[in-house]
Amino acid sequence: MKTRDKIIQASIALFNEHGERNVTTNHIAADLGISPGNLYYHFRNKEDIILSIYEEYARTLLLESMPEVSPDVKPLDAIILYMDMVFQAMMKFRFFYSNLPVLLAKNPLLHDKYVEVQSFIADRVSQLLLSLKQADMMEFDDEDLPEIVSILRLVNTFWLSFYQTQNNEEEINDSVFYQGVLKILVIIHPYISDSAKEEFLAARTMYRKRLEASLAAV
Amino acid sequence: MKTRDKIIQASIALFNEHGERNVTTNHIAADLGISPGNLYYHFRNKEDIILSIYEEYARTLLLESMPEVSPDVKPLDAIILYMDMVFQAMMKFRFFYSNLPVLLAKNPLLHDKYVEVQSFIADRVSQLLLSLKQADMMEFDDEDLPEIVSILRLVNTFWLSFYQTQNNEEEINDSVFYQGVLKILVIIHPYISDSAKEEFLAARTMYRKRLEASLAAV
Numbered sequence: 001m002k003t004r005d006k007i008i009q010a011s012i013a014l015f016n017e018h019g020e021r022n023v024t025t026n027h028i029a030a031d032l033g034i035s036p037g038n039l040y041y042h043f044r045n046k047e048d049i050i051l052s053i054y055e056e057y058a059r060t061l062l063l064e065s066m067p068e069v070s071p072d073v074k075p076l077d078a079i080i081l082y083m084d085m086v087f088q089a090m091m092k093f094r095f096f097y098s099n100l101p102v103l104l105a106k107n108p109l110l111h112d113k114y115v116e117v118q119s120f121i122a123d124r125v126s127q128l129l130l131s132l133k134q135a136d137m138m139e140f141d142d143e144d145l146p147e148i149v150s151i152l153r154l155v156n157t158f159w160l161s162f163y164q165t166q167n168n169e170e171e172i173n174d175s176v177f178y179q180g181v182l183k184i185l186v187i188i189h190p191y192i193s194d195s196a197k198e199e200f201l202a203a204r205t206m207y208r209k210r211l212e213a214s215l216a217a218v
Numbered sequence: 219m220k221t222r223d224k225i226i227q228a229s230i231a232l233f234n235e236h237g238e239r240n241v242t243t244n245h246i247a248a249d250l251g252i253s254p255g256n257l258y259y260h261f262r263n264k265e266d267i268i269l270s271i272y273e274e275y276a277r278t279l280l281l282e283s284m285p286e287v288s289p290d291v292k293p294l295d296a297i298i299l300y301m302d303m304v305f306q307a308m309m310k311f312r313f314f315y316s317n318l319p320v321l322l323a324k325n326p327l328l329h330d331k332y333v334e335v336q337s338f339i340a341d342r343v344s345q346l347l348l349s350l351k352q353a354d355m356m357e358f359d360d361e362d363l364p365e366i367v368s369i370l371r372l373v374n375t376f377w378l379s380f381y382q383t384q385n386n387e388e389e390i391n392d393s394v395f396y397q398g399v400l401k402i403l404v405i406i407h408p409y410i411s412d413s414a415k416e417e418f419l420a421a422r423t424m425y426r427k428r429l430e431a432s433l434a435a436v
Contacts, residue, residue, distance in 0.1 A: 019323070101316055101379045105237070111386060118384060147404040154401070155369065157383070158376035161319045165375070168326075168333060183372070186365040190408030 004042045006032055008056070011049050015095035020050070020103065047107045050096075054110060058093045059117055062086065066124050076137055076196055079128045080203050083184045086156050087177050094172060097160045118153065125149050137196035138188075148191070155183055178211035222260045224250055226274070229267050233313035238268070238321065265325045268314070272328060276314065277335055279307045284342050294355055294414055297346050298421050301402045304374050305395050312390060315378045336371065343367050355414035356406075366409070373401055396429035 001009070010031050014023045025046050029039045043049045065085040067078040090097045104111040126149050132138040140148060159180040160172070185204050192200045219227070228249050232241045243264050247257045261267045283303040285296040308315045322329040344367050350356040358366060377398040378390070403422050410418045 021320070098319055101382050102239070102320060104383055108386075111383075115384065115386060144404060144407075147401065151373065151401060151404060154376060154380045155372060158372060158380060161379070162372045162376060164319050165322055165329075166333065166336060168329060183365065183369060186362060186369060187405070189362075 003034065003038065007039060007042055007049065008053055012053060012093065012095070020095045020099055047110070050103060051107060051110050051113070053093065054096065054113060058089060058096065059113070061089045062117060062121065066121070067128070076132060076199055076203070079132065079188070082128070083156065084181055087159070087180045090156070090160055091172065091177050094160055097157065098164060100157065100161070122149050122153060125152060136193055138191045139193045140191045151187060152184060155187060159183060174214040175211055178207055178214055181207050182211065221252065221256065225257060225260055225267065226271055230271060230311065230313070238313045238317055265328070268321060269325060269328050269331070271311065272314065272331060276307060276311045277331070280304065280335060280339065284339070285346070294350060294417055294421070297350065300346070301374065302399055305377070305398045308374070308378055309390065309395050312378055315375065316382060318375065318379070340367055340371060343370060354411055356409045357411045358409045369405060370402060373405060377401060392432040393429055396425055396432055399425050400429065
């Protein structure tokens with residue numbers, strides 16, 4: 001692995017473990033056994049590392065896993081798998097989502113990139129929900145669509161922060177992730193039409209079982 | 219006003235304007251024209267000020283405005299007014315909600331108090347929704363109630379953070395507050411029964427008009 005990639009991987013691990021604000025570039029260099037000067041050859045500062053993590057990893061993961069709207073893909077599967085994937089990205093880069101407003105406020109370039117990606121995601125989720133409506137699997141007023149999408153994104157984005165504020169223990173494990181997916185299913189549930197109910201409830205049962213298994217494993 | 223109260227009021231204003239992390243106890247003392255020593259006579263440190271703000275102001279506002287579940291109160295009014303009030307508290311102490319996970323992680327005593335208040339609020343919101351169900355104004359499965367309440371609290375708590383991450387301008391005005399209330403109404407909407415639809419839509423129209431008026435005033 002190239003030094004630049006090593007720095008990025010070590011930073012993700014240290015940020016996730018200790019919280020971004022408690023990790024300095026010196027900690028990162030020490031963790032890798034390289035000099036601070038070597039680190040500064042690759043990145044100007046910590047904000048620069050965070051921007052690269054977002055640009056090269058989180059952004060790519062979010063956008064490339066975005067399911068295409070096509071007749072071959074079962075639309076309910078598509079939306080559930082996408083939400084599942086968003087939560088997985090969130091767990092992988094949890095330092096980012098644990099402290100999002102502060103990180104964006106400190107780094108205007110990151111904020112711009114973030115807003116751009118979010119706007120793309122909102123469009124794509126809207127298309128997915130519309131395709132579910134066209135396939136008679138969901139029912140909603142078109143005028144409510146932007147708000148429904150916005151609530152799904154809000155819950156996705158801040159589920160981890162909410163979990164951390166509600167619980168005194170810091171441990172983040174798979175059960176946290178499944179609880180987040182189940183929240184999304186609760187929001188979608190009232191809009192699922194009768195013809196898709198069975199498929200929806202099967203998906204919910206699957207995630208409930210995964211949650212139980214992950215709680216039992218702790 | 220006593221010095222202690224002056225310190226609290228100045229701190230709320232400075233934290234809201236500049237963000238809590240950019241304000242030191244020296245800034246607060248300078249703003250009031252008092253010595254840092256005088257400030258330290260009343261509060262041990264900045265965390266102590268934030269804890270007092272939560273304990274004496276935010277907590278009181280949240281708990282005392284909690285509507286009683288009683289036959290005299292129209293239940294739909296009660297829940298909408300309460301959500302309205304929660305958003306108002308959020309605007310008033312927006313420094314707290316802009317940066318909640320970090321503030322709680324830095325201050326375990328504050329975290330304990332916060333979890334305690336949140337658990338009380340969750341119980342009360344559950345009672346309100348159950349009274350709406352009993353009055354045939356809402357329909358939901360009882361097993362879904364904890365999840366619905368949890369989503370309402372998540373959206374309440376992180377609406378301001380979400381707004382700030384989605385928008386490049388920092389300005390927080392009344393329109394932000396009305397958009398938050400409307401988000402809550404979107405979540406509740408699918409559960410409103412036919413007999414309460416008219417009353418619900420009237421409330422939504424009122425908040426939409428207030429949003430339009432606040433946007434026109436900017």
